[in-house]
Amino acid sequence: MKLLSLFLSFAKVGVMTFGGGYAMIPILEREIVENRKWASSEELMDYYAVGQCTPGVIAVNTATFIGYKVAGPAGGVAATLGVVFPSVVIICLIAGILTNFADIPAVKSAFTAIRVCVCVLIFNAVVKLWKGAVKDKAGLVLFLIVFVLSLFFDISPVVFVLFCALAGVVLTRTGVRGK
Amino acid sequence: MILLRLFWEFFKTGLFAVGGGMATLPFLYDMSARTGWFTQARLADMIAVSESTPGPIGVNMATYVGFETAGIPGAVVATLGLICPSIIIIILIARVLKQFRESKTVDAVFYGLRPCSIALIAAAGLLVARVTFLNQDAPAAGFNPAELLRWKELLLAAVLLVLTRFVEPLKKLHPVVFIALSAAVGILFAF
Numbered sequence: 001m002k003l004l005s006l007f008l009s010f011a012k013v014g015v016m017t018f019g020g021g022y023a024m025i026p027i028l029e030r031e032i033v034e035n036r037k038w039a040s041s042e043e044l045m046d047y048y049a050v051g052q053c054t055p056g057v058i059a060v061n062t063a064t065f066i067g068y069k070v071a072g073p074a075g076g077v078a079a080t081l082g083v084v085f086p087s088v089v090i091i092c093l094i095a096g097i098l099t100n101f102a103d104i105p106a107v108k109s110a111f112t113a114i115r116v117c118v119c120v121l122i123f124n125a126v127v128k129l130w131k132g133a134v135k136d137k138a139g140l141v142l143f144l145i146v147f148v149l150s151l152f153f154d155i156s157p158v159v160f161v162l163f164c165a166l167a168g169v170v171l172t173r174t175g176v177r178g179k
Numbered sequence: 180m181i182l183l184r185l186f187w188e189f190f191k192t193g194l195f196a197v198g199g200g201m202a203t204l205p206f207l208y209d210m211s212a213r214t215g216w217f218t219q220a221r222l223a224d225m226i227a228v229s230e231s232t233p234g235p236i237g238v239n240m241a242t243y244v245g246f247e248t249a250g251i252p253g254a255v256v257a258t259l260g261l262i263c264p265s266i267i268i269i270i271l272i273a274r275v276l277k278q279f280r281e282s283k284t285v286d287a288v289f290y291g292l293r294p295c296s297i298a299l300i301a302a303a304g305l306l307v308a309r310v311t312f313l314n315q316d317a318p319a320a321g322f323n324p325a326e327l328l329r330w331k332e333l334l335l336a337a338v339l340l341v342l343t344r345f346v347e348p349l350k351k352l353h354p355v356v357f358i359a360l361s362a363a364v365g366i367l368f369a370f
């Protein structure tokens with residue numbers, strides 16, 4: 001029963017999360033902390049903070065945390081499946097419909113202009129992330145290395161992630177960090 | 180077989196994309212280049228739909244790519260692939276949450292990962308911008324730089340940039356508002 005209510009609660013959170021990220025906090029607060037009392041506000045913020053700096057989608061990470069806390073590993077799985085369930089249904093519907101209308105000139109025009117908007121949104125996301133991400137000279141150098149190499153060479157992002165994780169440890173241990 | 184490959188590709192994405200929804204973008208870009216499952220222009224469309232529909236962006240993008248590649252089974256498999264590493268990693272971390280939060284090594288790793296994540300997103304964004312603002316099919320003969328650029332698109336970008344960054348009450352609006360506005364402009368001015 002607990003697994004089912006975890007699934008349903010997080011499906012609700014999934015439907016109401018529009019765009020993810022910080023938009024999710026008030027919804028989690030209401031559903032998880034106030035309605036279900038599965039975690040305190042402090043715990044929720046802890047989970048969210050750790051969910052941000054572990055691999056994967058933040059919403060999924062936070063759901064796994066709370067589900068695990070409530071009902072162990074099975075709870076983690078149930079909550080996570082719940083949070084992605086609405087996405088799968090809604091996107092399949094929309095993608096199915098869009099495929100049928102993709103050749104209509106008006107739809108093509110709309111998406112050509114929407115692509116412009118997406119570029120602006122990506123740019124804004126980068127500007128917003130910049131402050132928290134690049135804090136010193138060494139950070140700037142890492143940014144430039146990854147930016148230039150990934151732009152001009154066909155290297156998997158996995159390679160950069162592994163390299164920078166290692167670089168972070170080396171730069172911290174050698175005291176280069178913070179200068 | 181394609182389902183297995185989808186699962187594996189998204190498992191890798193879930194394992195290495197750090198820093199939220201947009202962080203999956205460079206992985207999807209890389210996937211598009213290597214597998215040819217979808218074009219880079221389609222990728223921009225998928226981002227738009229993922230931003231304008233309920234659900235976390237990263238999950239929506241995985242579902243969309245999966246659906247484009249192998250229908251509904253593809254959508255399910257791609258999404259499961261994306262969330263598998265999260266489930267495993269978070270359950271492991273939940274047992275040692277306190278140590279994890281206070282670990283100096285974890286902190287050092289993320290000190291290196293943050294600039295990496297933002298650089299990857301910026302580079303992938305620039306590549307999406309290239310398909311959007313440059314005429315790919317411009318005639319190669321008679322180099323005319325003016326024909327290389329797509330002026331209508333650039334103008335719209337400039338307007339959107341001002342609206343989303345500098346106009347105080349508009350800045351806080353949800354991206355879906357600007358996506359809808361762009362769609363209307365596109366239809367009205369026959370982009």
